[in-house]
Amino acid sequence: MPILKDYFSAFAYILFPDNCLACGGVIEQGEKHICTVCRVSFPRTNFHLDKENMLAQKFWGRVKVEHAFAYLFFRKQSNVQSMLHYLKYKNAPEIGQIIGSWYGQELLDNDFYKNFDVIVPVPLHPKKFKSRGYNQSAYFGRGISEVWKIPQLEQGLQKVAHTESQTKKSREERYQNIKTGFTVPNPKEIEGKNVLVVDDVVTTGATLEACISLLLENGAKTVSVAAIAVTQS
Ligand SMILES: [Zn+2]
Known part of the structure; x- marks a missing residue:
């Protein structure tokens, strides 16, 4: 009975916000949403220390990515999965911001953040945004943005309905990835910039690949990727 379980879980969140x-x-x-034991024991990837890490390899031969890194490993039935479930489906977007600021702080040590000029979150389809009420990746980006003091363009990438982009035959087409429906509404904002695309969980990397190539086509100098978590398979 997954629906009933979800119901109780959402109910528990309302009744016991201190868990x-x-x-x-x-x-x-002094703790907020996530306990210190979890914060300390979450499985870090440390991908920022290894340019040829498993996430970077996902894009080899597909699209040029400057840096690819993720905070945590995603495993089924893990605490990380539970946290991401609240972030995506239980109206707890502030978790994204908390995680983003933690990750941002952990990466402050080695000047790594100086590689980036601007942050762009992977966008949600407008329908999904409407039903969820927020873009969880943008919350993650906000956390990083605050710590690194670099701006986030929340609308740097947009997702549009497939039909529109496929029937349009204008010069705007070059700003759009017809296949995936992503667009760069204002290419001037990213031209010549080192862009960091932020996402929640990476599995195949197909969505990110579409976003990255579109940003490069629209004049980004380099594009890098930061995710909250990556699956290990
Ligand atoms: Zn905990």
Whole structure:
């Protein structure tokens, strides 16, 4: 009965907001949404230390990515999965911002952040945005943006309905990826910039590939990728 379980889980969040959204344990004073034990024990990838990491390899031969890194490994039935479930489906977008600021702080040490001029989140389809009410990747980007003091263009990429982009025959077409329906509404904002695309969970990397190639086609100097988590398969 997954629906019933979801219902209880959402109900528990309303009734017990002081429980950790990753492990369910009690939140102590000073902690917000995620307990310190989870924060410390989340499985880091440390991909920023290895340019040829597993996430970067996903794009080899597909599209040119400057840096590809992810905060955590995603495993089924894990605390990371539970946390991401709240982020995506249980109206807890602030988790994204918390995780983004933690990751941003952990990457401050080695000047790594200086590789980027601007952050662009992977957009949601307008219908999905309407039903969810927020873009979870943009919240992750906000957290990083605050710590690194670099701007995020929340509308840097947009997703449009397939039919529109396929029937349009104008010079605007070159700003659009016809196949996927992504667009860059204002190419001037990213021209000559080192762009960091942020996403929630990466599995195949197909969505990111479409976003990256479109940003490059529209004049980005380099494009890199930061995700909250990556699946290990
Ligand atoms: Zn916890």
